[in-house]
Amino acid sequence: MPAKGAKVPVRNPGRGTSDLRRSDASDAAPPERPEKIRNVALVGRSGSGKTMLTEALLAATGAISRKGSIADGTTVSDSDPSAIHQQRSVSLSVVPVAVDGVKVNLLDTPGYTDFTGELRAGLRAADAALFVVSAIDDIDAATTALWAECERLRMPRAVVISRLDHPRADFEAALARCRAAFGDSVLPLHLPVRAGGAVTGLLGLLSGTVSHHDPGAPATANRNADDVERAASEAARGALIEGIIAESEDETLMDRYLGGEEIAPEVLVSDLETAVSRGSFYPVLATSAETGVGLAELLEVLSGAFPSPVERELPAVTGLDGTPAGRLSCDPAGALLGEVVRTTIDPFLGRVCLVRVFSGTLREDSAVHVVGHGLADRGHEDHDSDERIAHLYSPLGSGLRPVPYCVAGDICALPRLGTAETGDTISARETPLLIEPWDMPEPLLPVAVEAASHGDEDALAKSLGKVTAGDPTLRVERNSETHQLVLWCMGEAHAEVVLGRLRDQGVNLQTVEVVTPLRETFTTAAAGHGRHIKQSGGHGQYAVCDIEVAPLERGAGFEFVDKTVGGVIPGPFITSVEKGVRSQMQKGVSAGFPVVDIKVTLVGGKTHSVDSSDAAFQAAGALALREAAAATRIQLLEPVSAVTISVSDDYVGAVMSDLSSRRGRLTGTSSVGGEGTEISAEVPDQELLRYGIELRALTAGSGRFRRSYLRHEPVPATATPPATRT
Numbered sequence: 001m002p003a004k005g006a007k008v009p010v011r012n013p014g015r016g017t018s019d020l021r022r023s024d025a026s027d028a029a030p031p032e033r034p035e036k037i038r039n040v041a042l043v044g045r046s047g048s049g050k051t052m053l054t055e056a057l058l059a060a061t062g063a064i065s066r067k068g069s070i071a072d073g074t075t076v077s078d079s080d081p082s083a084i085h086q087q088r089s090v091s092l093s094v095v096p097v098a099v100d101g102v103k104v105n106l107l108d109t110p111g112y113t114d115f116t117g118e119l120r121a122g123l124r125a126a127d128a129a130l131f132v133v134s135a136i137d138d139i140d141a142a143t144t145a146l147w148a149e150c151e152r153l154r155m156p157r158a159v160v161i162s163r164l165d166h167p168r169a170d171f172e173a174a175l176a177r178c179r180a181a182f183g184d185s186v187l188p189l190h191l192p193v194r195a196g197g198a199v200t201g202l203l204g205l206l207s208g209t210v211s212h213h214d215p216g217a218p219a220t221a222n223r224n225a226d227d228v229e230r231a232a233s234e235a236a237r238g239a240l241i242e243g244i245i246a247e248s249e250d251e252t253l254m255d256r257y258l259g260g261e262e263i264a265p266e267v268l269v270s271d272l273e274t275a276v277s278r279g280s281f282y283p284v285l286a287t288s289a290e291t292g293v294g295l296a297e298l299l300e301v302l303s304g305a306f307p308s309p310v311e312r313e314l315p316a317v318t319g320l321d322g323t324p325a326g327r328l329s330c331d332p333a334g335a336l337l338g339e340v341v342r343t344t345i346d347p348f349l350g351r352v353c354l355v356r357v358f359s360g361t362l363r364e365d366s367a368v369h370v371v372g373h374g375l376a377d378r379g380h381e382d383h384d385s386d387e388r389i390a391h392l393y394s395p396l397g398s399g400l401r402p403v404p405y406c407v408a409g410d411i412c413a414l415p416r417l418g419t420a421e422t423g424d425t426i427s428a429r430e431t432p433l434l435i436e437p438w439d440m441p442e443p444l445l446p447v448a449v450e451a452a453s454h455g456d457e458d459a460l461a462k463s464l465g466k467v468t469a470g471d472p473t474l475r476v477e478r479n480s481e482t483h484q485l486v487l488w489c490m491g492e493a494h495a496e497v498v499l500g501r502l503r504d505q506g507v508n509l510q511t512v513e514v515v516t517p518l519r520e521t522f523t524t525a526a527a528g529h530g531r532h533i534k535q536s537g538g539h540g541q542y543a544v545c546d547i548e549v550a551p552l553e554r555g556a557g558f559e560f561v562d563k564t565v566g567g568v569i570p571g572p573f574i575t576s577v578e579k580g581v582r583s584q585m586q587k588g589v590s591a592g593f594p595v596v597d598i599k600v601t602l603v604g605g606k607t608h609s610v611d612s613s614d615a616a617f618q619a620a621g622a623l624a625l626r627e628a629a630a631a632t633r634i635q636l637l638e639p640v641s642a643v644t645i646s647v648s649d650d651y652v653g654a655v656m657s658d659l660s661s662r663r664g665r666l667t668g669t670s671s672v673g674g675e676g677t678e679i680s681a682e683v684p685d686q687e688l689l690r691y692g693i694e695l696r697a698l699t700a701g702s703g704r705f706r707r708s709y710l711r712h713e714p715v716p717a718t719a720t721p722p723a724t725r726t
């Protein structure tokens with residue numbers, strides 16, 4: 001895109017480690033108006049170059065003196081120990097850069113599917129998305145699906161083809177892949193200019209100038225394109241102009257252009273910026289984080305074409321009772337409204353919350369209301385509290401720079417909030433509000449953990465509270481049937497991060513095999529005799545009961561019937577027998593799982609005038625049920641879930657075949673438009689323990705599924721025996 005003013009000077013960043021970790025890294029005052037703010041989420045597959053592009057932009061704008069290294073763990077974005085270990089981003093990071101008086105908050109998001117929750121948090125805090133596509137890699141299905149999601153949200157987008165310095169980089173092929181994946185409205189603003197096989201600059205299709213980048217020079221140099229370059233770029237230039245004019249609000253522009261009139265570049269630039277801002281046109285840029293090519297042009301688009309926060313609608317807002325609060329606007333003088341998009345635990349600052357301010361202005365030493373609702377099923381109990389903002393910071397990766405205020409549209413960090421969690425709403429204490437939550441993916445990989453010793457149990461509980469406060473994609477479950485502590489994670493990489501954070505907090509824990517919550521039932525009728533007699537002097541124990549056990553229909557539960565006659569067992573002790581039977585049912589009679597769907601009939605028994613007691617008859621009832629179980633075959637029942645799998649049409653056959661190998665029963669398929677299909681099936685839970693990971697591998701990352709408990713069914717004799725409950 002041609003410059004509207006002077007180009008942003010691009011420094012030549014040297015190689016080595018980043019020297020940016022000081023809280024006083026910048027003395028720049030925060031913006032006073034949201035019109036001077038841009039919030040842009042960098043999205044794309046893992047390895048596409050988002051983090052190094054962020055480093056290069058920081059160096060290009062003078063925020064750091066040299067770029068960090070992913071291999072050395074010195075980048076501004078990835079300071080998390082898990083990110084350094086895995087050599088990829090695992091959490092959202094905010095990195096602001098200043099461009100011609102505009103503060104651009106770059107939200108570097110993880111590209112790996114396991115960390116979709118951090119990606120969605122970044123999109124919630126952003127007003128536009130920058131899709132980073134590698135010049136040497138294909139566009140994966142997850143990136144294509146994310147583009148479609150942004151389309152539904154009407155989020156403005158642009159595409160950056162990165163890594164132009166790579167020997168195998170092919171800009172033209174990468175552009176063709178972008179247009180095939182994202183649509184015809186994806187058009188380049190520049191074309192690479194090569195010398196000796198390397199990309200040394202960019203030819204602006206609207207300006208007709210070439211920006212030449214010399215790694216040894218402090219800034220780019222511009223020259224007019226020669227005749228050969230103009231001729232080679234004519235087709236791309238014509239397509240770009242027609243694409244811009246098609247989005248123009250001036251209905252006469254197309255007729256004038258087709259009539260041979262030369263449209264002024266400033267008119268095209270203005271229409272281009274309008275189309276990009278409203279999310280109907282998607283420019284493609286080319287960059288190299290290594291050489292600095294294209295960084296000035298990218299910064300120009302970020303600051304000039306992407307919308308400011310005032311141009312985007314705010315999320316829906318209600319009062320704490322759920323009544324609509326009316327649509328707020330991005331006004332620094334309006335009612336305070338912010339949202340926690342990330343929470344971390346700092347050993348010195350305590351709980352640090354990354355907050356996007358949607359309305360009003362946050363100031364130091366101000367009282368706020370913090371509220372979180374709707375995530376109780378994931379270990380986040382509903383909470384409301386009043387807190388005081390003691391300090392206010394502007395985040396720069398892991399660094400925090402003190403600021404006096406944060407206006408609507410900006411992003412800040414608040415330390416020492418006692419109750420705030422990711423997804424919470426921050427509003428004025430006098431008028432508390434609640435923001436409609438963003439969609440969170442359901443974690444589908446269970447990981448069972450247990451403390452290494454009894455002394456570690458309290459530490460595990462406390463640390464889990466801290467970890468879940470910042471990770472709404474993590475669900476913590478204490479299974480009432482198997483008594484296991486299960487962490488439901490997004491995938492193996494997510495589980496590794498969660499376990500690493502727990503261990504970093506000093507928790508000694510170990511993972512164990514996940515036990516599927518089976519149940520037991522009787523296959524045929526059987527009789528049981530319970531005799532609990534202990535007489536060794538003094539008050540003894542005496543209870544005798546006879547029961548008959550019959551199976552019931554699946555899902556019928558439990559039925560207890562008294563058919564004793566003549567008062568052989570007094571009424572209070574009949575209740576005791578039932579208690580003993582129910583207690584034994586919970587403990588199981590074969591593999592240690594609860595017994596269900598039986599009818600127990602008490603048909604006889606004996607009592608003692610002195611030694612019979614409630615405890616004795618409870619013991620007798622339990623013994624009778626165990627004896628009846630020994631006289632028949634006990635059937636194990638396994639949980640079966642209704643599963644809906646969303647997958648591209650290319651993988652439907654493979655997914656169906658895989659479901660058959662998992663004892664799944666297909667119940668239907670339906671088209672969801674485009675190239676997608678939803679497959680419905682019933683699958684035993686034992687076969688779904690690692691299905692999220694295996695489905696991802698089977699479908700090249702495009703497959704998603706959701707599940708809901710359906711019923712328990714008999715375990716086939718040919719099935720692999722599940723682990724028993726301890």
